Amino acid sequence: MYNINETIVALATPAGIGAIGVIRLSGSKAIEITDKIFKGKKLANQASHTLHFGKIMQGDKVLDEAVVSLYKAPKSYTGEDVVEISGHGSQYILEQIINLCIANGAHMAKAGEFTQRAFLNGKLDLAQAEAVADLIASQSGAAQQAAMHNLRGGFSEELKQMREQLIQFSALIELELDFSQEDVEFADRTQLYKLIHDINEIAGKLADSFRLGNVIRNGVSVAIIGKPNAGKSTLLNALLNEERAIVSDIAGTTRDTIEETLNVNGILFRLIDTAGIREHTSDVIESIGVQRSIDTMKRADVVVYLYDVNNTTGEEIAEQAALFKQENMNYLLVANKTDAYFGNKQNGTIYISAKNKENVNALKQALYDKVITGDINTESTIITNARHYASLQEVLKSITDIQAGLDTHIASDLIALDIRRCLFYLGEITGEVTTEDKLDYIFSKFCIGK
Numbered sequence: 001m002y003n004i005n006e007t008i009v010a011l012a013t014p015a016g017i018g019a020i021g022v023i024r025l026s027g028s029k030a031i032e033i034t035d036k037i038f039k040g041k042k043l044a045n046q047a048s049h050t051l052h053f054g055k056i057m058q059g060d061k062v063l064d065e066a067v068v069s070l071y072k073a074p075k076s077y078t079g080e081d082v083v084e085i086s087g088h089g090s091q092y093i094l095e096q097i098i099n100l101c102i103a104n105g106a107h108m109a110k111a112g113e114f115t116q117r118a119f120l121n122g123k124l125d126l127a128q129a130e131a132v133a134d135l136i137a138s139q140s141g142a143a144q145q146a147a148m149h150n151l152r153g154g155f156s157e158e159l160k161q162m163r164e165q166l167i168q169f170s171a172l173i174e175l176e177l178d179f180s181q182e183d184v185e186f187a188d189r190t191q192l193y194k195l196i197h198d199i200n201e202i203a204g205k206l207a208d209s210f211r212l213g214n215v216i217r218n219g220v221s222v223a224i225i226g227k228p229n230a231g232k233s234t235l236l237n238a239l240l241n242e243e244r245a246i247v248s249d250i251a252g253t254t255r256d257t258i259e260e261t262l263n264v265n266g267i268l269f270r271l272i273d274t275a276g277i278r279e280h281t282s283d284v285i286e287s288i289g290v291q292r293s294i295d296t297m298k299r300a301d302v303v304v305y306l307y308d309v310n311n312t313t314g315e316e317i318a319e320q321a322a323l324f325k326q327e328n329m330n331y332l333l334v335a336n337k338t339d340a341y342f343g344n345k346q347n348g349t350i351y352i353s354a355k356n357k358e359n360v361n362a363l364k365q366a367l368y369d370k371v372i373t374g375d376i377n378t379e380s381t382i383i384t385n386a387r388h389y390a391s392l393q394e395v396l397k398s399i400t401d402i403q404a405g406l407d408t409h410i411a412s413d414l415i416a417l418d419i420r421r422c423l424f425y426l427g428e429i430t431g432e433v434t435t436e437d438k439l440d441y442i443f444s445k446f447c448i449g450k
């Protein structure tokens, strides 16, 4: 539980050694507290959005030389008075500065508390606040773009407008209930129908974008699976363009899974090299590795089945493919060692030479195409948040009920109920409807200092 009256402090930059480290304070006493430990101009008398050089004093000892940035309420990230102290990036110095702030009345900020205050002060809605966390966590171009789009308002505005229109209808319908004896209709059913139709379309499109959003936000896990010596580790190295995994002509070289990330056109792929799968091995460690490979394969978003084209029969491959299909897996068949192969090529199979890095780019593109259909339109809104997705599903359900109610001319009070349900879930996304517990939960997933 947060106490919004407290002035909070936290390190805003990562812990560790850096050229500078930034400590951030927010709250009504942010400037007063900083004035107590800062030797330079009196900050309380300075204008907002100004920088001040001075000394951070620990009693009469100079602890550090620092630059202080001032943001006065409401023109700051949180909407409160905010001070940022940029000191030298020594963990010791930064800890001491934080301790000084606490000794002078500041409280250590909890995870996400700065952004939660920004939300509570109306600087951001909930979906935007969540986009801040996504932006910080983004590890690829696509993730950054989607988060940035949502931070700038993305779909919030659209949802808010729909919600407001629906509120008007809800009010009119509830008014009808007061006149239920007189059989009047204040709410224009044709207009309501149109609005419901629009909400259905927009919410449906947003919900559909979640599959892609999930890929963008969490990346795609790719298990490289196959028999020993197929060239899986060689392929991992070729994809990464780096000698990451040990390669040898001894079957059973890779024992444990090896995971590395690869960025393809802005999408993050987590490649997992696995131990070659063979049924009969007396080696205990190898058989643990084989079990791990099977588990990895089951969890992966995409399975790359790699085989040595020179010693694998068509029946074997067909059998594998049937197995993947039966398990509903997203898979690619990849034939390796084409440098020593002169036979026929099958449709639907990618032929590569991992050793000579031949056609490896085609495989990268095939991986990308497996998860992304068409271009990622960076300007369109993509839902990346499971919470939003869950709420949108509920919006869509209530819309179906409203529509059915209108079609069958059911009583207004029942329609009013479904509309309220729809309003609730629309409002939940942007935070217009929320509870303190829910907020605490959402913001606790943030990092401290944001």
Ligand SMILES: Nc1nc2c(ncn2[C@@H]2O[C@H](COP(=O)(O)OP(=O)(O)OP(=O)(O)O)[C@@H](O)[C@H]2O)c(=O)[nH]1
Residues within 6 Å of the ligand: 226, 227, 228, 229, 230, 231, 232, 233, 234, 235, 246, 247, 248, 249, 250, 251, 252, 253, 254, 255, 274, 275, 276, 277, 336, 337, 338, 339, 340, 352, 353, 354, 355, 356
């Ligand atoms: N000619 C040829 N040899 C390859 C190719 N790719 C891998 N090899 C060779 O095949 C052998 C096995 O390669 P690895 O990458 O260790 O095979 P793996 O599938 O990881 O094997 P395990 O870890 O034992 O399951 C090595 O001698 C590689 O040099 C290729 O494209 N062409």
Ligand SMILES: [Mg+2]
Residues within 6 Å of the ligand: 232, 233, 234, 245, 246, 247, 253, 254, 273, 274, 275, 276
């Ligand atoms: Mg290997």
